[in-house]
Amino acid sequence: MKVSIEINGRTVTGEVEDRTLLVHFVRERAGLTATNVGCDTTSCGACTVLLDGESVKSCTVLAAQADGHAVTTLEGLRGEDGGLHPLQRAFREEHGLQCGFCTPGMIMAAVSLLEHNPKPTRHEVRDGLEGNLCRCTGYHNIVNAVMNASGQEVQR
Amino acid sequence: MIPAAFTYRRVSSVDEALAAVAEHGDDAKLLAGGQSLLPLMKLRFAVPEVVVDIAPLDELRYVRAEGGEIVIGALTRHHDLHHDPVLAEHAPVLARVAASVGDQQIRHRGTIGGSLVHADPAADLPAAILALDGVLVARGPAGERRIRAAEFFQGPFETPLAAEELLTEVRVPVQDGTGWGFEKFTRRALDWAIVGVVVAGGAVSLINMGGTPLRASATEAALAAGASAAEAAALAAEGTSPADEAHATAEYRQHLARVLTERALVAAGR
Numbered sequence: 001m002k003v004s005i006e007i008n009g010r011t012v013t014g015e016v017e018d019r020t021l022l023v024h025f026v027r028e029r030a031g032l033t034a035t036n037v038g039c040d041t042t043s044c045g046a047c048t049v050l051l052d053g054e055s056v057k058s059c060t061v062l063a064a065q066a067d068g069h070a071v072t073t074l075e076g077l078r079g080e081d082g083g084l085h086p087l088q089r090a091f092r093e094e095h096g097l098q099c100g101f102c103t104p105g106m107i108m109a110a111v112s113l114l115e116h117n118p119k120p121t122r123h124e125v126r127d128g129l130e131g132n133l134c135r136c137t138g139y140h141n142i143v144n145a146v147m148n149a150s151g152q153e154v155q156r
Numbered sequence: 157m158i159p160a161a162f163t164y165r166r167v168s169s170v171d172e173a174l175a176a177v178a179e180h181g182d183d184a185k186l187l188a189g190g191q192s193l194l195p196l197m198k199l200r201f202a203v204p205e206v207v208v209d210i211a212p213l214d215e216l217r218y219v220r221a222e223g224g225e226i227v228i229g230a231l232t233r234h235h236d237l238h239h240d241p242v243l244a245e246h247a248p249v250l251a252r253v254a255a256s257v258g259d260q261q262i263r264h265r266g267t268i269g270g271s272l273v274h275a276d277p278a279a280d281l282p283a284a285i286l287a288l289d290g291v292l293v294a295r296g297p298a299g300e301r302r303i304r305a306a307e308f309f310q311g312p313f314e315t316p317l318a319a320e321e322l323l324t325e326v327r328v329p330v331q332d333g334t335g336w337g338f339e340k341f342t343r344r345a346l347d348w349a350i351v352g353v354v355v356a357g358g359a360v361s362l363i364n365m366g367g368t369p370l371r372a373s374a375t376e377a378a379l380a381a382g383a384s385a386a387e388a389a390a391l392a393a394e395g396t397s398p399a400d401e402a403h404a405t406a407e408y409r410q411h412l413a414r415v416l417t418e419r420a421l422v423a424a425g426r
Contacts, residue, residue: 018162041198057262060190060191060265062190065187065209112264116239130346
């Protein structure tokens with residue numbers, strides 16, 4: 001079937017198999033490879049994107065279901081000054097990444113988390129990011145990055 | 157992992173969805189939020205020939221108070237339930253349970269109807285609806301019918317719904333304010349419950365203590381007779397035969413049911 005998805009403000013149209021997953025459309029049709037395929041079982045969150053503004057696991061949404069909808073990936077994030085988004089900047093400042101594989105998904109989930117809860121506690125950050133797995137960092141610096149981006153104190 | 161090939165059909169009304177499943181019967185599957193069905197399809201545990209996408213049916217996405225009941229459209233998402241002001245006032249236990257389903261991303265897509273129809277004995281919302289004595293409203297070729305939650309969960313992933321029927325709505329009585337509690341024990345973040353407990357007034361239901369959500373009847377009877385939370389909770393595992401497997405033995409699950417029931421009863425103010 002033919003699908004047409006607005007990705008980061010640009011409409012991407014393509015003929016896909018009905019079973020095509022959104023993550024594959026984003027990576028292979030739109031050529032946006034920040035969104036990663038990690039576990040492919042709805043567990044790890046590396047494929048997290050915003051669908052109509054809400055975080056979703058794009059390995060568990062059909063491209064067909066996103067037809068006519070708006071998707072934001074890590075490449076679509078911007079700060080108010082046109083530079084890095086506050087979460088991207090905070091992940092850099094707090095060293096919220098090691099290998100970086102989970103980072104795009106972490107950041108997209110954190111965007112959604114802060115949207116609903118602009119001043120989360122550390123516990124709420126951990127709760128909000130429970131759908132994202134990182135095998136390197138022990139999560140401490142990731143939590144710090146989200147606290148930093150929300151203008152709150154971090155733990156050294 | 158990619159699902160086996162199927163034909164995707166998007167529908168724009170309940171009637172159109174019913175016509176699509178009437179046409180294809182057992183070969184068709186309704187796709188709501190897809191957070192249970194798509195993982196199963198990717199693992200090829202489910203191989204439908206036709207997938208009927210009902211996610212766009214906003215007519216089934218609502219929560220409202222109606223008389224003494226809260227009426228919830230089947231396509232209301234877990235995230236909606238978590239943040240709904242009507243539920244916060246009239247059925248807070250349901251908002252709390254919805255907030256614990258899966259993770260943030262799953263709650264943004266997953267729907268209450270999808271969770272109930274999937275009927276996973278380890279899922280949270282079926283036990284909550286059972287504790288609340290909910291009624292499930294289904295539409296099919298013969299019209300509408302209402303099924304009590306106690307009759308709806310028949311076995312693991314088994315309900316009385318026919319392939320040609322669509323769950324449209326869930327109705328639960330407004331709670332009388334006698335307190336509620338919810339406890340869930342998981343191995344890791346976002347896992348299914350090893351065991352969970354939902355308390356709503358004098359009702360107590362158990363997650364993952366058998367092939368369906370179960371009412372802890374001995375505990376409920378003890379509570380009705382004036383027993384303390386500890387005394388009533390000691391009876392929580394009576395009559396249950398939970399799975400005995402690598403992550404938790406049956407005996408451990410029964411122990412957990414007692415401990416979590418006491419905590420949930422205390423949280424409910426019993």
